[in-house]
Amino acid sequence: MSGGQSVVGEGAARRASDGRIGWLFDPKLITVALASVAVVVAGGLVQVSFGAYSMTVGEAWRAVLDPAVLLDPRWLLHFLVGEGLMRSLTGFQGELPELAHGTLIVWNIRLPRVFVAAIVGMNLGISGAIFQAVTRNELASPFILGVSSGAGLMILLTLVVFGGLSAFLPLIAALGGAVAFLIVYAIAWKNGTSPVRLVLAGVIVGTVFNSLQTGLFFFANDISVVQSAIQWTTGSLTSTDWEQVRMALPWTVVAVVLSLAGSRQLNLLLLGEQTAKSLGMSIEKVRFALSGVAVLAAAASIAVAGIVSFVGLIVPHVVRNLVGSDYKRVIVGCLFVGPALMVAADVGARLGMSVITGADAQIPVGIVTGLIGGPYFLYLMRKRQNMGEL
Amino acid sequence: MSTDHVNTTRTGATDEPNGTTDASGTADTGDTTGASDLDGEDLVLGYSNAERPVIDGESIAAEPGAVTALVGPNGSGKSTLLKGLATQLAPEDGSVLVDGRDVHAMDTKSLARKLGLLSQESTSPNSITVEDLVYHGRYPHRGFFERTTEEDAHAVERAIELAGCGHLRQREVGSLSGGQKQLAWIAMVLAQNTDVLLLDEPTTFLDLHHQMEVMEIIETLRDESDVTVVVVLHDIEQAARLADRMVALKDGEIRARGAPEEIVTEDLLADVFRVDADVVQTENGPRVTPLRARHEE
Numbered sequence: 058m059s060g061g062q063s064v065v066g067e068g069a070a071r072r073a074s075d076g077r078i079g080w081l082f083d084p085k086l087i088t089v090a091l092a093s094v095a096v097v098v099a100g101g102l103v104q105v106s107f108g109a110y111s112m113t114v115g116e117a118w119r120a121v122l123d124p125a126v127l128l129d130p131r132w133l134l135h136f137l138v139g140e141g142l143m144r145s146l147t148g149f150q151g152e153l154p155e156l157a158h159g160t161l162i163v164w165n166i167r168l169p170r171v172f173v174a175a176i177v178g179m180n181l182g183i184s185g186a187i188f189q190a191v192t193r194n195e196l197a198s199p200f201i202l203g204v205s206s207g208a209g210l211m212i213l214l215t216l217v218v219f220g221g222l223s224a225f226l227p228l229i230a231a232l233g234g235a236v237a238f239l240i241v242y243a244i245a246w247k248n249g250t251s252p253v254r255l256v257l258a259g260v261i262v263g264t265v266f267n268s269l270q271t272g273l274f275f276f277a278n279d280i281s282v283v284q285s286a287i288q289w290t291t292g293s294l295t296s297t298d299w300e301q302v303r304m305a306l307p308w309t310v311v312a313v314v315l316s317l318a319g320s321r322q323l324n325l326l327l328l329g330e331q332t333a334k335s336l337g338m339s340i341e342k343v344r345f346a347l348s349g350v351a352v353l354a355a356a357a358s359i360a361v362a363g364i365v366s367f368v369g370l371i372v373p374h375v376v377r378n379l380v381g382s383d384y385k386r387v388i389v390g391c392l393f394v395g396p397a398l399m400v401a402a403d404v405g406a407r408l409g410m411s412v413i414t415g416a417d418a419q420i421p422v423g424i425v426t427g428l429i430g431g432p433y434f435l436y437l438m439r440k441r442q443n444m445g446e447l
Numbered sequence: 448m449s450t451d452h453v454n455t456t457r458t459g460a461t462d463e464p465n466g467t468t469d470a471s472g473t474a475d476t477g478d479t480t481g482a483s484d485l486d487g488e489d490l491v492l493g494y495s496n497a498e499r500p501v502i503d504g505e506s507i508a509a510e511p512g513a514v515t516a517l518v519g520p521n522g523s524g525k526s527t528l529l530k531g532l533a534t535q536l537a538p539e540d541g542s543v544l545v546d547g548r549d550v551h552a553m554d555t556k557s558l559a560r561k562l563g564l565l566s567q568e569s570t571s572p573n574s575i576t577v578e579d580l581v582y583h584g585r586y587p588h589r590g591f592f593e594r595t596t597e598e599d600a601h602a603v604e605r606a607i608e609l610a611g612c613g614h615l616r617q618r619e620v621g622s623l624s625g626g627q628k629q630l631a632w633i634a635m636v637l638a639q640n641t642d643v644l645l646l647d648e649p650t651t652f653l654d655l656h657h658q659m660e661v662m663e664i665i666e667t668l669r670d671e672s673d674v675t676v677v678v679v680l681h682d683i684e685q686a687a688r689l690a691d692r693m694v695a696l697k698d699g700e701i702r703a704r705g706a707p708e709e710i711v712t713e714d715l716l717a718d719v720f721r722v723d724a725d726v727v728q729t730e731n732g733p734r735v736t737p738l739r740a741r742h743e744e
Binding site: 248265318321324325327328329331332334336337338339381382383 | 472495533534535546555556557558560566569570571572573575579580582584587591592604639661678
C-alpha cells in the first residue's frame with residue numbers, strides 16, 4: 058500500500074507541477090517554436106530589405122526598430138487600428154511626426170505584408186490541424202469541407218458577374234467558404250454524421266462548385282479580371298497592407314483562443330467516435346463547433362490572402378512529426394510553424410521571379426506553397442510506410 | 448492478513464466514487480451494497496440499414512455489484528445488446544435505466560460518470576503514452592476548462608495499478624502488443640471510475656497470458672469493489688468461470704439466464720451454440736469439451 062501511495066504522490070506531483078501551462082515547456086515544442094521564429098525573422102528581414110527601394114540588412118534593421126515608430130504609441134496605433142480609431146483613442150488631432158524615408162517604406166509597405174503572411178500561416182495551420190482531427194484523416198486540409206470551392210465560386214461570381222461588389226470581395230469570399238461548409242454539413246447530416254460522410258459531402262460540393270467556378274472563367278471578358286481571379290483562387294499577398302492585418306487579426310485571436318480551448322476535445326476525438334461518446338462527449342455538438350472554429354480561421358485567411366493551398370495540409374503534418382500527437386502541443390506548434398512556412402514562401406513569391414529571370418514580377422504565394430508542398434509529400438511517402446494515419 | 452487487505456481496498460474503492468457521485472447530485476439507490484443497477488427494458492435494437500431489428504423486445508437486468516456475462520454464437524446479438532445498454536445505439540423501443548433513471552434523459556457527462564464502456568475495437572494515435580491515454584478516462588469528471596486534480600491523479604494511479612500496466616505507463620501506445628494495448632484501454636475505462644462497466648469481448652484476440660490478466664482484473668473488480676460488470680465473452684468456459692450470472696442469446700433472443708452451472712449444460716450448448724459437447728463440473732467451473740458441430744437437417 059505504501060509503495061502504491063508513493064507512486065500516487067509522484068504522479069500527482071508531476072502533473073500538478075505541470076500546472077496549466079507546464080506542458081508548454083516541452084523541449085521539442087520549444088525547439089520548434091524557436092526555429093520557426095528564426096525563420097520568420099530571417100524571412101521578414103529579407104522581405105523588408107529587398108525590393109524596388111533596396112536597403113542593406115543593417116538599414117532594414119534600423120528601419121524596423123526605428124524608435125520614432127516603436128516608442129510612439131500614436132504611430133503604432135495608426136498602423137494597428139487605423140488612423141481614425143487612433144485619433145479617437147488618443148485624442149490626438151495634429152499631424153504625426155515625420156518618419157525617415159526608409160522607415161516609411163518598411164513600416165507602411167513591407168512589414169505589414171510579413172505580418173499578413175504570419176497571420177495567414179497561423180490560421181491555416183490551426184484550421185488544418187482541427188480538420189485533421191475532426192475527420193480523423195491526416196491528409197485533410199482546411200479546405201476539405203468545401204470552404205475553398207465555396208470561396209472560389211463567390212470570388213469568380215463577384216469579379217465576373219457582380220463587378221460592383223468587388224470592394225467587398227474579401228468578405229464575400231470568406232462568407233462563400235462558410236456557406237459552402239454549412240451546405241456540406243447539411244448534406245452529410247443524417248441522424249448525426251461521421252468523418253467519412255463529411256469528407257464525401259465535401260468532395261461532392263467541391264466538385265459542383267469548382268465546375269461552376271471554371272465555367273465562369275469563360276464569361277470573363279477581360280484578361281485583368283482573369284488574372285485577378287487567379288490571384289484570389291491561388292492565394293496571393295501582393296499589395297497587402299495594414300488594412301489586411303486589421304481585418305484578420307481579431308478573428309485570428311478568436312480562432313486561436315477557441316482552438317486552444319478545444320484541444321482537449323480534439324485529443325478525445327482522436328480516440329474514435331465510440332470512445333469519445335462513451336466518455337461522455339456530445340460528439341455532434343463538439344464536432345460542429347470545432348469545425349466552425351476551423352472554418353472561421355480558414356475564412357479569415359481567405360479574406361486577406363485568397364485560397365492558399367497546401368499550408369493547412371503540411372503544417373499540422375510537420376508539427377505532429379516534430380512534437381507528437383497531443384493536440385495542445387500540435388496547436389501551439391502550428392501557431393509557429395504556419396507563419397514560418399508562409400513568410401518563407403512569400404519571400405519566394407515576392408522576390409523569386411526577379412532573382413531567377415530578372416523581371417520585376419511577383420507570383421501568387423499559393424504557387425510557391427504548392428511547389429514546396431508537393432516535394433514534401435513525396436519525401437514523406439518515400440520515408441514512411443503508413444500515410445494518412447493519425 | 449488477506450481479509451485486512453481486501454477491507455482496506457474496499458473502503459478505499461467505495462469512498463471515492465460515492466463522494467463524487469453524491470456531489471453531482473445523484474440520489475443513492477438506497478441499496479444496501481451501494482452498487483448500481485443497470486436495466487434494459489423491452490429493448491428493440493437494430494441498425495438503420497437492416498430491415499428487422501437485431502434484438503426485438505428483450506429485457507435484461509444486470510445484478511448489482513456482480514459480473515453478468517452475455518454469451519452466444521456469432522451474430523446472436525450479444526454485442527448489439529451491449530451497445531444498446533451502453534447507449535452507443537439508440538433503442539427503437541424500450542429503455543435503459545441506470546439506478547432507475549433513463550439514460551437518454553441523462554446529461555452525457557453525468558452518464559459517463561455512471562457507466563463506462565470498453566469497445567471491441569479502439570483506436571488511438573500511435574504516439575500517445577499509456578499514461579496520457581488513461582488520463583483521457585477522466586474526461587467526464589472534468590469541466591471544460593478544468594485541469595487535472597489530485598483526485599484525477601489518484602483515480603489514474605488506481606486504474607493503472609489495477610490493470611497492471613504500471614511498467615507500460617511511459618510507453619507509446621503504438622509500440623505495444625495487442626495484449627498490452629488492451630490493458631492500457633482497460634486502465635482508461637477504470638480511470639473513468641464508473642459504477643457500471645460494460646466490456647465488449649475484452650479477451651478476444653489476446654494471447655493466453657493476457658486473457659488471464661484481463662480475467663483477473665474483472666475478478667478483482669468483482670471481489671473488491673461494488674462495480675456492476677456486464678461482459679460479452681466468446682469463450683463459454685471463461686464466461687462460466689468469471690460470471691456470477693450468465694445470459695445466453697441466440698438470434699437476438701435471450702434463451703437462458705441464470706447461474707453458470709444452470710446455463711452451461713449439454714442441452715443449452717446444443718440449442719444455442721449448435722455443438723454436441725461434454726460438460727463436466729469441476730472445481731474451476733464447468734469444463735466444456737466440444738465434440739462436433741450439429742448440422743440441422
